[in-house]
Amino acid sequence: MPKISNRGTNMPASPIRKLVPYAEAAKERGTKVYHLNIGQPDINTPEVALNAIKNTNIKVVEYSHSAGNESYRRKLAKYYQNIDINVDHNEIIVTTGGSEAIIFAFMSCLNPGDEVIIPEPFYANYNGFSIMAGIEVKPVTSKIENGFALTPIAEFEKLITDKTKGIVICNPNNPTGYLYSEQELKALSDIVKKYDLYLFSDEVYREFCYDGETHFSAMHLKDIEQNVILMDSVSKRYSECGVRIGAMITKNKNVLDTAIKFAQARLSPPSYGQIVGEASLETPPEYFTEVYNEYIERRDFTVAALNKIDGVFCPNPKGAFYVVVKLPVDDADKFAQWLLEDFSYNGQTVMVAPASGFYSTKGLGNNEVRIAYVLNKSDLNNAMQCLDVALKEYPGRTK
């Protein structure tokens, strides 16, 4: 039997999805499982988007332009212009989810063996995309004690070698919820300029900024316009994760001309998803106000509930809809599996994402989990009660 590839062997299992079989087994035993492991909001997709699909009058579901439908890209450009991101439709390549935007960006800009610096904990799938592109991830470690603030730029500079080609940020951050300040982005801009690096900026949670904070985009850094690649997605903005529509955006024409060749190889992004994405741009402002208020309540509730549990520490993040939380456990991977395999409280349990998979440095995050506060408050309340009881019962509790 022929061997599988080394990159296949090295490819990590998703920390978000690797426990799915245990969750399925728990459900088969009749246990209700609260899914705090995945950023799958329970928020309705905007009606205007759902109606667009119902009202299509397509006879032949054709390939679209490889960069996405022009009508969609023109409207998307306006969306960006409204948030002071000055791009036109030719600077946008519509992708199959934010995932493909990352792949196109890495494939277009980086050679196998090149290094990128990423603040950890980071979105775990950057590991997988890095393995696909053959690049090395060099982590700088953000600390839970500082609420996962950006490490001093000196920490980045220590990692720079002649192989360093880029920095990857996610802002607001998945998994920490941390929102980078304008000052932090300007510090990044300086180092990007000094070493002529790419800055890959994943901003799929742009709309989820709390406590009066506003989002400062990497695309606002005029000094490094040619270095910035924006990776975006409609998944979270409109709670339509399944449509698989994202975008790779840059002012750098060489990168665009290169990325479109990768886009042409896979022919086109999904046609129905593009219809949904385009219609979603007509979502009324009330939708966002409602969603925003809902998430603020959920965050406030979740953070408070977690910090009330003995031995638990949870920072209060300013963005996205995740928290990384420190638990009094020996091993969060074991704890997360135990929750699904050996625990239930009133016939219920919780699925969380062990944080170790979000760190690149071995040994870090072993007593942390990521929680996505994407459920309604009543479910969140039940889930927090489960966690509270579970942490008392768990045999591997540390203190």
Next chain:
Amino acid sequence: MPKISNRGTNMPASPIRKLVPYAEAAKERGTKVYHLNIGQPDINTPEVALNAIKNTNIKVVEYSHSAGNESYRRKLAKYYQNIDINVDHNEIIVTTGGSEAIIFAFMSCLNPGDEVIIPEPFYANYNGFSIMAGIEVKPVTSKIENGFALTPIAEFEKLITDKTKGIVICNPNNPTGYLYSEQELKALSDIVKKYDLYLFSDEVYREFCYDGETHFSAMHLKDIEQNVILMDSVSKRYSECGVRIGAMITKNKNVLDTAIKFAQARLSPPSYGQIVGEASLETPPEYFTEVYNEYIERRDFTVAALNKIDGVFCPNPKGAFYVVVKLPVDDADKFAQWLLEDFSYNGQTVMVAPASGFYSTKGLGNNEVRIAYVLNKSDLNNAMQCLDVALKEYPGRTK
């Protein structure tokens, strides 16, 4: 400004899409362009599939299982069982088009530097996916004089080195329309077994076999069950290219366990596309009879019309909906561009795909083009008239 990657530089422009700007310019001048360059059929998508979308009652467009919805995979397994491909739903990973099935297969099975042997001319995007995976394509050349039959296995054997890890076939073939016989597949099976290679089989045109011929799948080769990776797509079968739904299928559990990690990294295939794909399995048999008859007529008409033009040679293929045709021109790339830039007949012209992009060996295919007979007969008739006149007027005509 940071450099783009070497693989980005090496990435070929799509031979099918690189002339699109010239076609757009021609249309702006008011010229009608017949698109014979791309396998985008004008055939309607089955109504049952279109209705499924209109009748969805989704409130939240969620991620699906990374391998695709189980209900869809279970029905897909039955589709395969009905054509004697003995797989269950756990041996199927639903992908974003056939494109992603190829990427998952290459990424899971092959290391950078590994070699795959591919009969040329071949589907041009194998080049792009090979560059993404860092693998080398070693072509064996099929000849237009033999109707692009499989070269003797000795020709494959000559290319085998210790880096050879697989053979890629497309059956029925894009771009040639050639349908491999059971005997040819058994010859491939022998060499696959002898050297313990992977056999990557792209069978997206399975249903398009003419003149009473039947399709023999690589999955029918019981001897090499663990070596075969099937790459499939619903795009052509149901004329729904835009839904971006395909599948990677294998009996090899190691490959499945590896490929699912790549699938998890990109989260899930498109939700709406999966609804369409699942509903398409209910397409009534009359649909296929009609489509089949239509394509037979188109092929017969196209092949006859082409061979009637002085200096043109077109084999009569048994499958798919393409022909590769030899033209009396100095350079098919120049001719294809000239058709769009400098030629029109009765306000009409034709877009064809120069065949050089389908060959890996430099210099081959320079006087060949691929024609997709995906238009109705009246349009095909006009297109053939255009070609006839164009070949008389073209300044680079060779004989």
